[in-house]
Amino acid sequence: MQRSLEHKRAAQAQVPWAALRAQAHALKKDAIEHLGSLLAEFERNFIARGGTVIWARTADEAAERFIRICRDAGAESVVKGKSMLSEELELNERLRVAGIAAVETDLGEFIVQLAGQKPTHVIAPAAHLSRQDVGRIFERELKMPYCDDPQKLSLAARTLLRERYLKAGVGMTGVNFAIAESGTLVVVENEGNGGLSASVPPVHIAIMGIEKVIRRVADLDVFLPLLARAGTGQKITTYTHHFLGPEPGKRQYCIIVDAGRTNLLADPVLRESLYCIRCGACMNVCPVYRRVGGGAYGWVYPGPIGAVVTGAMLGTQEASDLPYASTLCGACKEECPVAIDLPRQLLYLRASAVESGAKGGALERSAIRRFAAAMSDAKAYQRAVSLLRTALAIGAALPIRFGALGRWMRARAIPKPARQSFREWWARRS
Ligand code: SF4
Structure with a gap:
C-alpha cells in the first residue's frame, strides 16, 4: 500500500496536480449544472454518427432494453468490458435468466465471475483475492493444474477469452466520458478487452450513467491524466478508446441510465458526488475500507463514495449506517482527483439520518x-x-x-x- 501510494505521489508530482484537480472540479461542476442540455447535445451528435440512444429511468428498464437488443441481434452470448453500472443493473444474472451467457473480459471481473463473487473495488474487482486464491479458482473452475504464477494465469484467461470474443453476438462496455460536442464515447482501460468487446462483435452496447457527459474533447486533457494517476499511478492508461459511431455493417447503442442519479442531482449537497470519475482512490486511503474491504458495504460502490451515494441511488433508508463507516479523517477528500468534499457529505447524511429518525434514538x-x-x-x-x-x-x-x-x-x-x-x-x- 505504502509503495503504491509513493508511486502515485511520484506520478502526481509530474503534473500541476492541485491546479488540475481544481480545473476538473470546475469542469464537472459545469457539466452537472448543465446536465440536461449536454445530454441532449450528446444524443444529437451520437445519432448523427449512426448510433442509437436509449434512455432508461431505472436499472430494470436499462436491463430490459439491453436484453431486447441482444435478442433482436440473436446473441447467445455477450462479452463485457469493465462496468460498475453493469453491476448496478445485475446484468449478468438477468442475462442468465434470459438464456444469454455473460462473459466478463476484464481479468479481475473474470476472476470474480468465475468465483461466483462480486467486485470489491471499483477499479480492482478482485483486490480481495491473493494469487493463490486465483490459482485455486482457476483449478476448480477451468479444470487446469494449480498454478499461482500471475503471468500464466493471465495467459490462461486470455486464451479462453479470445475465442469468446469471436463467438459473442454483442459486446458491452461502460463509458468513462461521453463528449457532448462530438457525440463520442471514451473508454479507458489497461487490458485491451474494452476495445475488443466493442469492436469484435457485430453489436456494441455502451452503458453509462447520466453523469458521464462532459462538454468538450479538450476537457480530456484534464481528466485523463488525473484519472490514471489517481487510480493506478500511471501517467496514462494503456488504452484510451474514442468510439466514433458504428463501424460499417455494425450497430452501436448507448443506453443512458438514471437509476437514482437524479436523487443525487436534486440534492444541493449530494449533487457533488456526481462529479466522481470512479478512480477508486478514496477507497485506497480510507482506514475503514482498508480494514473491512468492499464486500462490507453491501452494494456496488464501496468506500467513502459508496457510503455517500448508495442510500440516495437505491432510494432506501437501509443504507443509513453507511455514512457512519468513516472516521472523518479527510483522507478521501485530499485524495479525490476531482476534489469532492466527501467528509462534508458524510456529515450531511448523518445529520439527515438523525433528522429523519433513522438514527439518534433515545438509547x-x-x-x-x-x-x-x-x-x-x-x-x-x-x-x-x-x-x-x-x-x-x-x-x-x-x-x-x-x-x-x-x-x-x-x-x-x-x-x-x-x-x-x-x-x-x-x-x-x-
Ligand atoms: S469520489 Fe473521488 S476519489 Fe472516490 S472514486 Fe470518485 S473520483 Fe475517485
Whole structure:
C-alpha cells in the first residue's frame, strides 16, 4: 500500500496536480449544472454518427432494453468490458435468466465471475483475492493444474477469452466520458478487452450513467491524466478508446441510465458526488475500507463514495449506517482527483439520518450524553474506564451468545484488558 501510494505521489508530482484537480472540479461542476442540455447535445451528435440512444429511468428498464437488443441481434452470448453500472443493473444474472451467457473480459471481473463473487473495488474487482486464491479458482473452475504464477494465469484467461470474443453476438462496455460536442464515447482501460468487446462483435452496447457527459474533447486533457494517476499511478492508461459511431455493417447503442442519479442531482449537497470519475482512490486511503474491504458495504460502490451515494441511488433508508463507516479523517477528500468534499457529505447524511429518525434514538442520545459527561470530568472519566475494564474482563471470560449483542459478538472477540491501566501503572511507578 505504502509503495503504491509513493508511486502515485511520484506520478502526481509530474503534473500541476492541485491546479488540475481544481480545473476538473470546475469542469464537472459545469457539466452537472448543465446536465440536461449536454445530454441532449450528446444524443444529437451520437445519432448523427449512426448510433442509437436509449434512455432508461431505472436499472430494470436499462436491463430490459439491453436484453431486447441482444435478442433482436440473436446473441447467445455477450462479452463485457469493465462496468460498475453493469453491476448496478445485475446484468449478468438477468442475462442468465434470459438464456444469454455473460462473459466478463476484464481479468479481475473474470476472476470474480468465475468465483461466483462480486467486485470489491471499483477499479480492482478482485483486490480481495491473493494469487493463490486465483490459482485455486482457476483449478476448480477451468479444470487446469494449480498454478499461482500471475503471468500464466493471465495467459490462461486470455486464451479462453479470445475465442469468446469471436463467438459473442454483442459486446458491452461502460463509458468513462461521453463528449457532448462530438457525440463520442471514451473508454479507458489497461487490458485491451474494452476495445475488443466493442469492436469484435457485430453489436456494441455502451452503458453509462447520466453523469458521464462532459462538454468538450479538450476537457480530456484534464481528466485523463488525473484519472490514471489517481487510480493506478500511471501517467496514462494503456488504452484510451474514442468510439466514433458504428463501424460499417455494425450497430452501436448507448443506453443512458438514471437509476437514482437524479436523487443525487436534486440534492444541493449530494449533487457533488456526481462529479466522481470512479478512480477508486478514496477507497485506497480510507482506514475503514482498508480494514473491512468492499464486500462490507453491501452494494456496488464501496468506500467513502459508496457510503455517500448508495442510500440516495437505491432510494432506501437501509443504507443509513453507511455514512457512519468513516472516521472523518479527510483522507478521501485530499485524495479525490476531482476534489469532492466527501467528509462534508458524510456529515450531511448523518445529520439527515438523525433528522429523519433513522438514527439518534433515545438509547443512542443517552449513551452520547453519558460519554460527553465522562469525557468532560476527570474523575467521572476514571470511574467510567474502571467500569469498562471490568465489563471487558467479564465479557472476555463469559462471551454473550444470545440476543442482538450475542449476534454482534459472534464475529468479534472481546479484548482482554491489561491487569492494570496506564494511570494505575503510572501512579505506582511515581
Ligand atoms: S469520489 Fe473521488 S476519489 Fe472516490 S472514486 Fe470518485 S473520483 Fe475517485
